[in-house]
Amino acid sequence: MIAGTLLRRIATRGAAVGGRLPSVNAARYFSSNATFDVEGSFETHMLDTAPETTVECSKEELLEMFELMYTMRRMEITCDNEYKARNIRGFCHLYDGQEAVATGINAAFDPEDSWITSYRCHCVALARGGSVSSVVGELFGNIDGYSRGKGGSMHFYNKANYFFGGAGIVGAQVPVGAGSAFANKYKSKPGEKMNVSVACFGDGAANQGQIWEAANMCNLWNLPMIFCIENNRYGMGTSIDRHSSIQDYYKMGNEIPGLRIDGMNVLAVKEGMRFAKEYCGSGNGPMYVEMMTYRYHGHSMSDPGTTYRNRDEIAFTRSTKDPLEFVKKCLVDAEFMTADEIKDMEKKIRKDVQKEVLKAKESPVPPHEELFKHIFATNLEPRSGGIEYPPHIRMPNYENSFWIDGKKE
Amino acid sequence: MMLSSLRIAERRLPILGQQVVRRAFHQTVQRNSAGAAAATADETREMNLFTAVNQAMDIALASDPTAIIFGEDVAFGGVFRCTQGLAEKYGKDRVFNTPLSENGIAGFAIGHASVGGTAIGEIQFADYIFPAFDQIVNEMAKFRYRSGNQWNCGNVVLRAPCGAVGHGGHYHSQSPEAYLAHTPGLVVVMPRSPKTAKGLLLSSIRSPDPVVFLEPKALYRTAVEPVPTGDYELPLGQAEVMRSGSDVTIVGWGGHLKVLEEACDMAHGLHGISCELIDLQTILPWDVDTVVESVQKTGKLVVSHEAPLTCGFGAEVVATLQEHCFLSLEAPIQRICGLDTPFPLVFEKYYIPNALKNLDAITNVMDYGR
Ligand SMILES: Cc1ncc(C[n+]2csc(CCOP(=O)(O)OP(=O)(O)O)c2C)c(N)n1
Numbered sequence: 001m002i003a004g005t006l007l008r009r010i011a012t013r014g015a016a017v018g019g020r021l022p023s024v025n026a027a028r029y030f031s032s033n034a035t036f037d038v039e040g041s042f043e044t045h046m047l048d049t050a051p052e053t054t055v056e057c058s059k060e061e062l063l064e065m066f067e068l069m070y071t072m073r074r075m076e077i078t079c080d081n082e083y084k085a086r087n088i089r090g091f092c093h094l095y096d097g098q099e100a101v102a103t104g105i106n107a108a109f110d111p112e113d114s115w116i117t118s119y120r121c122h123c124v125a126l127a128r129g130g131s132v133s134s135v136v137g138e139l140f141g142n143i144d145g146y147s148r149g150k151g152g153s154m155h156f157y158n159k160a161n162y163f164f165g166g167a168g169i170v171g172a173q174v175p176v177g178a179g180s181a182f183a184n185k186y187k188s189k190p191g192e193k194m195n196v197s198v199a200c201f202g203d204g205a206a207n208q209g210q211i212w213e214a215a216n217m218c219n220l221w222n223l224p225m226i227f228c229i230e231n232n233r234y235g236m237g238t239s240i241d242r243h244s245s246i247q248d249y250y251k252m253g254n255e256i257p258g259l260r261i262d263g264m265n266v267l268a269v270k271e272g273m274r275f276a277k278e279y280c281g282s283g284n285g286p287m288y289v290e291m292m293t294y295r296y297h298g299h300s301m302s303d304p305g306t307t308y309r310n311r312d313e314i315a316f317t318r319s320t321k322d323p324l325e326f327v328k329k330c331l332v333d334a335e336f337m338t339a340d341e342i343k344d345m346e347k348k349i350r351k352d353v354q355k356e357v358l359k360a361k362e363s364p365v366p367p368h369e370e371l372f373k374h375i376f377a378t379n380l381e382p383r384s385g386g387i388e389y390p391p392h393i394r395m396p397n398y399e400n401s402f403w404i405d406g407k408k409e
Numbered sequence: 410m411m412l413s414s415l416r417i418a419e420r421r422l423p424i425l426g427q428q429v430v431r432r433a434f435h436q437t438v439q440r441n442s443a444g445a446a447a448a449t450a451d452e453t454r455e456m457n458l459f460t461a462v463n464q465a466m467d468i469a470l471a472s473d474p475t476a477i478i479f480g481e482d483v484a485f486g487g488v489f490r491c492t493q494g495l496a497e498k499y500g501k502d503r504v505f506n507t508p509l510s511e512n513g514i515a516g517f518a519i520g521h522a523s524v525g526g527t528a529i530g531e532i533q534f535a536d537y538i539f540p541a542f543d544q545i546v547n548e549m550a551k552f553r554y555r556s557g558n559q560w561n562c563g564n565v566v567l568r569a570p571c572g573a574v575g576h577g578g579h580y581h582s583q584s585p586e587a588y589l590a591h592t593p594g595l596v597v598v599m600p601r602s603p604k605t606a607k608g609l610l611l612s613s614i615r616s617p618d619p620v621v622f623l624e625p626k627a628l629y630r631t632a633v634e635p636v637p638t639g640d641y642e643l644p645l646g647q648a649e650v651m652r653s654g655s656d657v658t659i660v661g662w663g664g665h666l667k668v669l670e671e672a673c674d675m676a677h678g679l680h681g682i683s684c685e686l687i688d689l690q691t692i693l694p695w696d697v698d699t700v701v702e703s704v705q706k707t708g709k710l711v712v713s714h715e716a717p718l719t720c721g722f723g724a725e726v727v728a729t730l731q732e733h734c735f736l737s738l739e740a741p742i743q744r745i746c747g748l749d750t751p752f753p754l755v756f757e758k759y760y761i762p763n764a765l766k767n768l769d770a771i772t773n774v775m776d777y778g779r
């Protein structure tokens with residue numbers, strides 16, 4: 001069976017709907033569940049169990065996923081345009097094509113599960129509770145941006161939702177994820193499921209030395225850690241067959257069990273991650289998860305993305321595997337929405353994104369003091385008398401110092 | 410000049426192994442002076458900095474069959490096109506992409522170089538040299554010393570684009586020369602222009618000590634000047650007096666010299682101050698004598714660099730200079746540097762030690778005590 005086909009649909013008409021035909025508005029009151037087939041979306045390594053081959057999904061949930069994914073898509077396209085209009089400067093890595101990965105992980109996760117990722121983090125920030133205006137505002141370098149405009153594209157964080165952010169250094173997020181997994185284990189109550197940590201990284205990052213170090217620690221100490229490789233088949237301009245001796249990334253953890261997931265299928269991602277969370281959260285140790293995905297844009301804004309891969313490959317992926325087209329098809333097949341209703345919704349989201357971008361543009365640049373804030377716990381205030389910045393770093397501990405009166409005690 | 414600055418080091422640090430270092434540099438200087446002489450006879454062509462760097466590597470590959478180039482995406486020319494065309498010309502077994510493994514790249518370079526190969530590695534941005542720091546500091550820089558001169562990896566050059574570009578943010582802007590310069594055994598070079606880049610890179614590739622070669626990436630396309638098309642070397646460990654003057658000595662390196670030239674122009678145009686501008690070129694080991702000589706003449710010194718102030722290499726220059734020029738100094742030495750903040754995104758223009766800040770320092774030392 002083709003992955004993602006609708007198996008059955010259990011519909012219950014809400015009382016509020018009465019006898020009216022479902023319209024866009026009425027659809028909101030129309031609650032129903034559907035079961036989708038995701039067989040063929042998984043491959044496992046060193047595992048006795050596997051994710052389910054069917055996924056049950058309510059209309060609300062599928063709609064929510066679609067809404068999030070389409071917002072991601074529109075936001076990234078808007079970023080592209082704003083970059084070309086020179087309103088966004090610097091380094092900027094877009095996520096379009098990979099939306100199902102962040103969306104599916106989010107759907108499987110509790111808010112208290114920890115999440116850390118690479119620089120390709122605009123959309124994880126959205127999934128983890130950010131608004132379009134705070135993401136785009138950060139890219140504009142404005143004070144209402146996600147990180148007060150101080151970081152830019154690679155720097156989004158949301159402490160309230162255990163989002164540890166983007167990381168500019170390839171691979172650096174992974175050992176940090178291991179530490180947060182340890183913290184999750186440490187603070188869990190006996191007999192209860194642990195919260196898990198996921199560290200997302202690319203196929204290129206997968207061979208950074210520090211990832212092996214983290215993998216060993218997590219396996220040695222049985223940490224609830226998910227190593228999530230977003231395999232979009234390229235690390236900048238180098239394809240996986242040229243930069244990695246192993247291309248079955250889900251097997252890379254050797255002893256660590258692995259799971260490969262069709263990362264263009266948001267339902268499979270959700271089910272696979274549910275399975276991984278269940279496995280790791282129950283004290284079975286870490287898991288390697290490989291998401292088979294694709295980025296439509298180039299690596300960053302300076303990369304047209306067409307010199308090391310051909311246009312046919314991009315077009316083929318877009319036309320046969322697009323994660324958004326997939327969700328839309330699920331919505332229609334389950335009779336959750338008609339094609340027209342989806343179009344209306346898309347129109348609304350496009351408008352919302354535009355509004356959010358306008359809102360972000362109204363935000364001012366950060367005030368100058370921000371430059372000296374948040375370097376140390378205590379802010380470094382500019383000195384009076386014209387010196388811009390105090391030329392010290394650390395004060396001696398006078399109480400413990402034997403230099404105080406020039407002699408040792 | 411190089412030798413006498415090492416003599417200073419020797420006097421202060423009478424340790425074993427200093428002898429070795431001196432011999433190594435002695436050789437470089439000799440060959441380099443011959444190379445530099447040959448260069449003057451060369452034809453020149455207008456080119457930008459990345460083309461000059463590309464030419465240097467082209468010459469290295471052509472003249473040295475053991476030379477290889479490797480790094481992330483270098484087979485396609487690299488992010489800044491520095492290795493453009495070299496894989497096609499010399500083959501994929503000599504110019505090849507590595508996985509995303511900086512520590513691996515640095516260690517791999519040591520291995521190839523230690524058996525006589527010439528290893529030209531690229532770290533895609535200087536900001537990513539930190540994952541390779543262990544190999545550079547603990548393995549590369551000390552191989553000769555810790556093996557009692559049995560092994561060395563002098564044939565290593567690690568190139569890395571550094572410095573501000575206007576919008577690079579935290580991880581595409583840093584200048585890590587001071588971290589590296591804290592490492593005896595390592596040579597740290599930063600050229601200021603296409604012509605110096607080519608000559609210094611060729612010297613670095615042929616130097617008997619491992620070199621980290623930091624290229625000011627803002628200049629890759631924007632700096633254009635006539636560059637000799639042939640093979641030439643510029644001496645390592647030697648500063649260049651770019652402009653001679655009588656009132657104030659200004660010391661800098663790398664792309665930042667553009668800013669300092671501007672400051673010198675303003676100082677002269679507005680106040681008639683005559684600045685002597687020195688490009689250190691090699692950060693480690695640095696040319697103490699040239700700077701001392703200049704400060705003994707002018708009595709005033711401004712040191713300026715893009716990296717943060719605290720523990721920047723400027724601090725080293727200042728400490729050494731006050732020791733050698735104490736009685737010649739007519740004003741406190743000024744350091745005009747990047748701020749002690751992480752490299753900022755939206756605040757880059759405040760962070761940068763721009764021409765006005767430098768002009769301020771120049772007029773301050775001129776007015777001191779008046
Ligand atoms: C340590 C380090 N080296 C190099 C870079 C430059 N760089 C940024 S992203 C990238 C490619 C990463 O590819 P991959 O891990 O597959 O992630 P993707 O971009 O495909 O999401 C490189 C080389 C960096 N940021 N950090």
Ligand SMILES: [Mg+2]
Pocket residue numbers: 202203204230231232233234235236
């Ligand atoms: Mg990738």
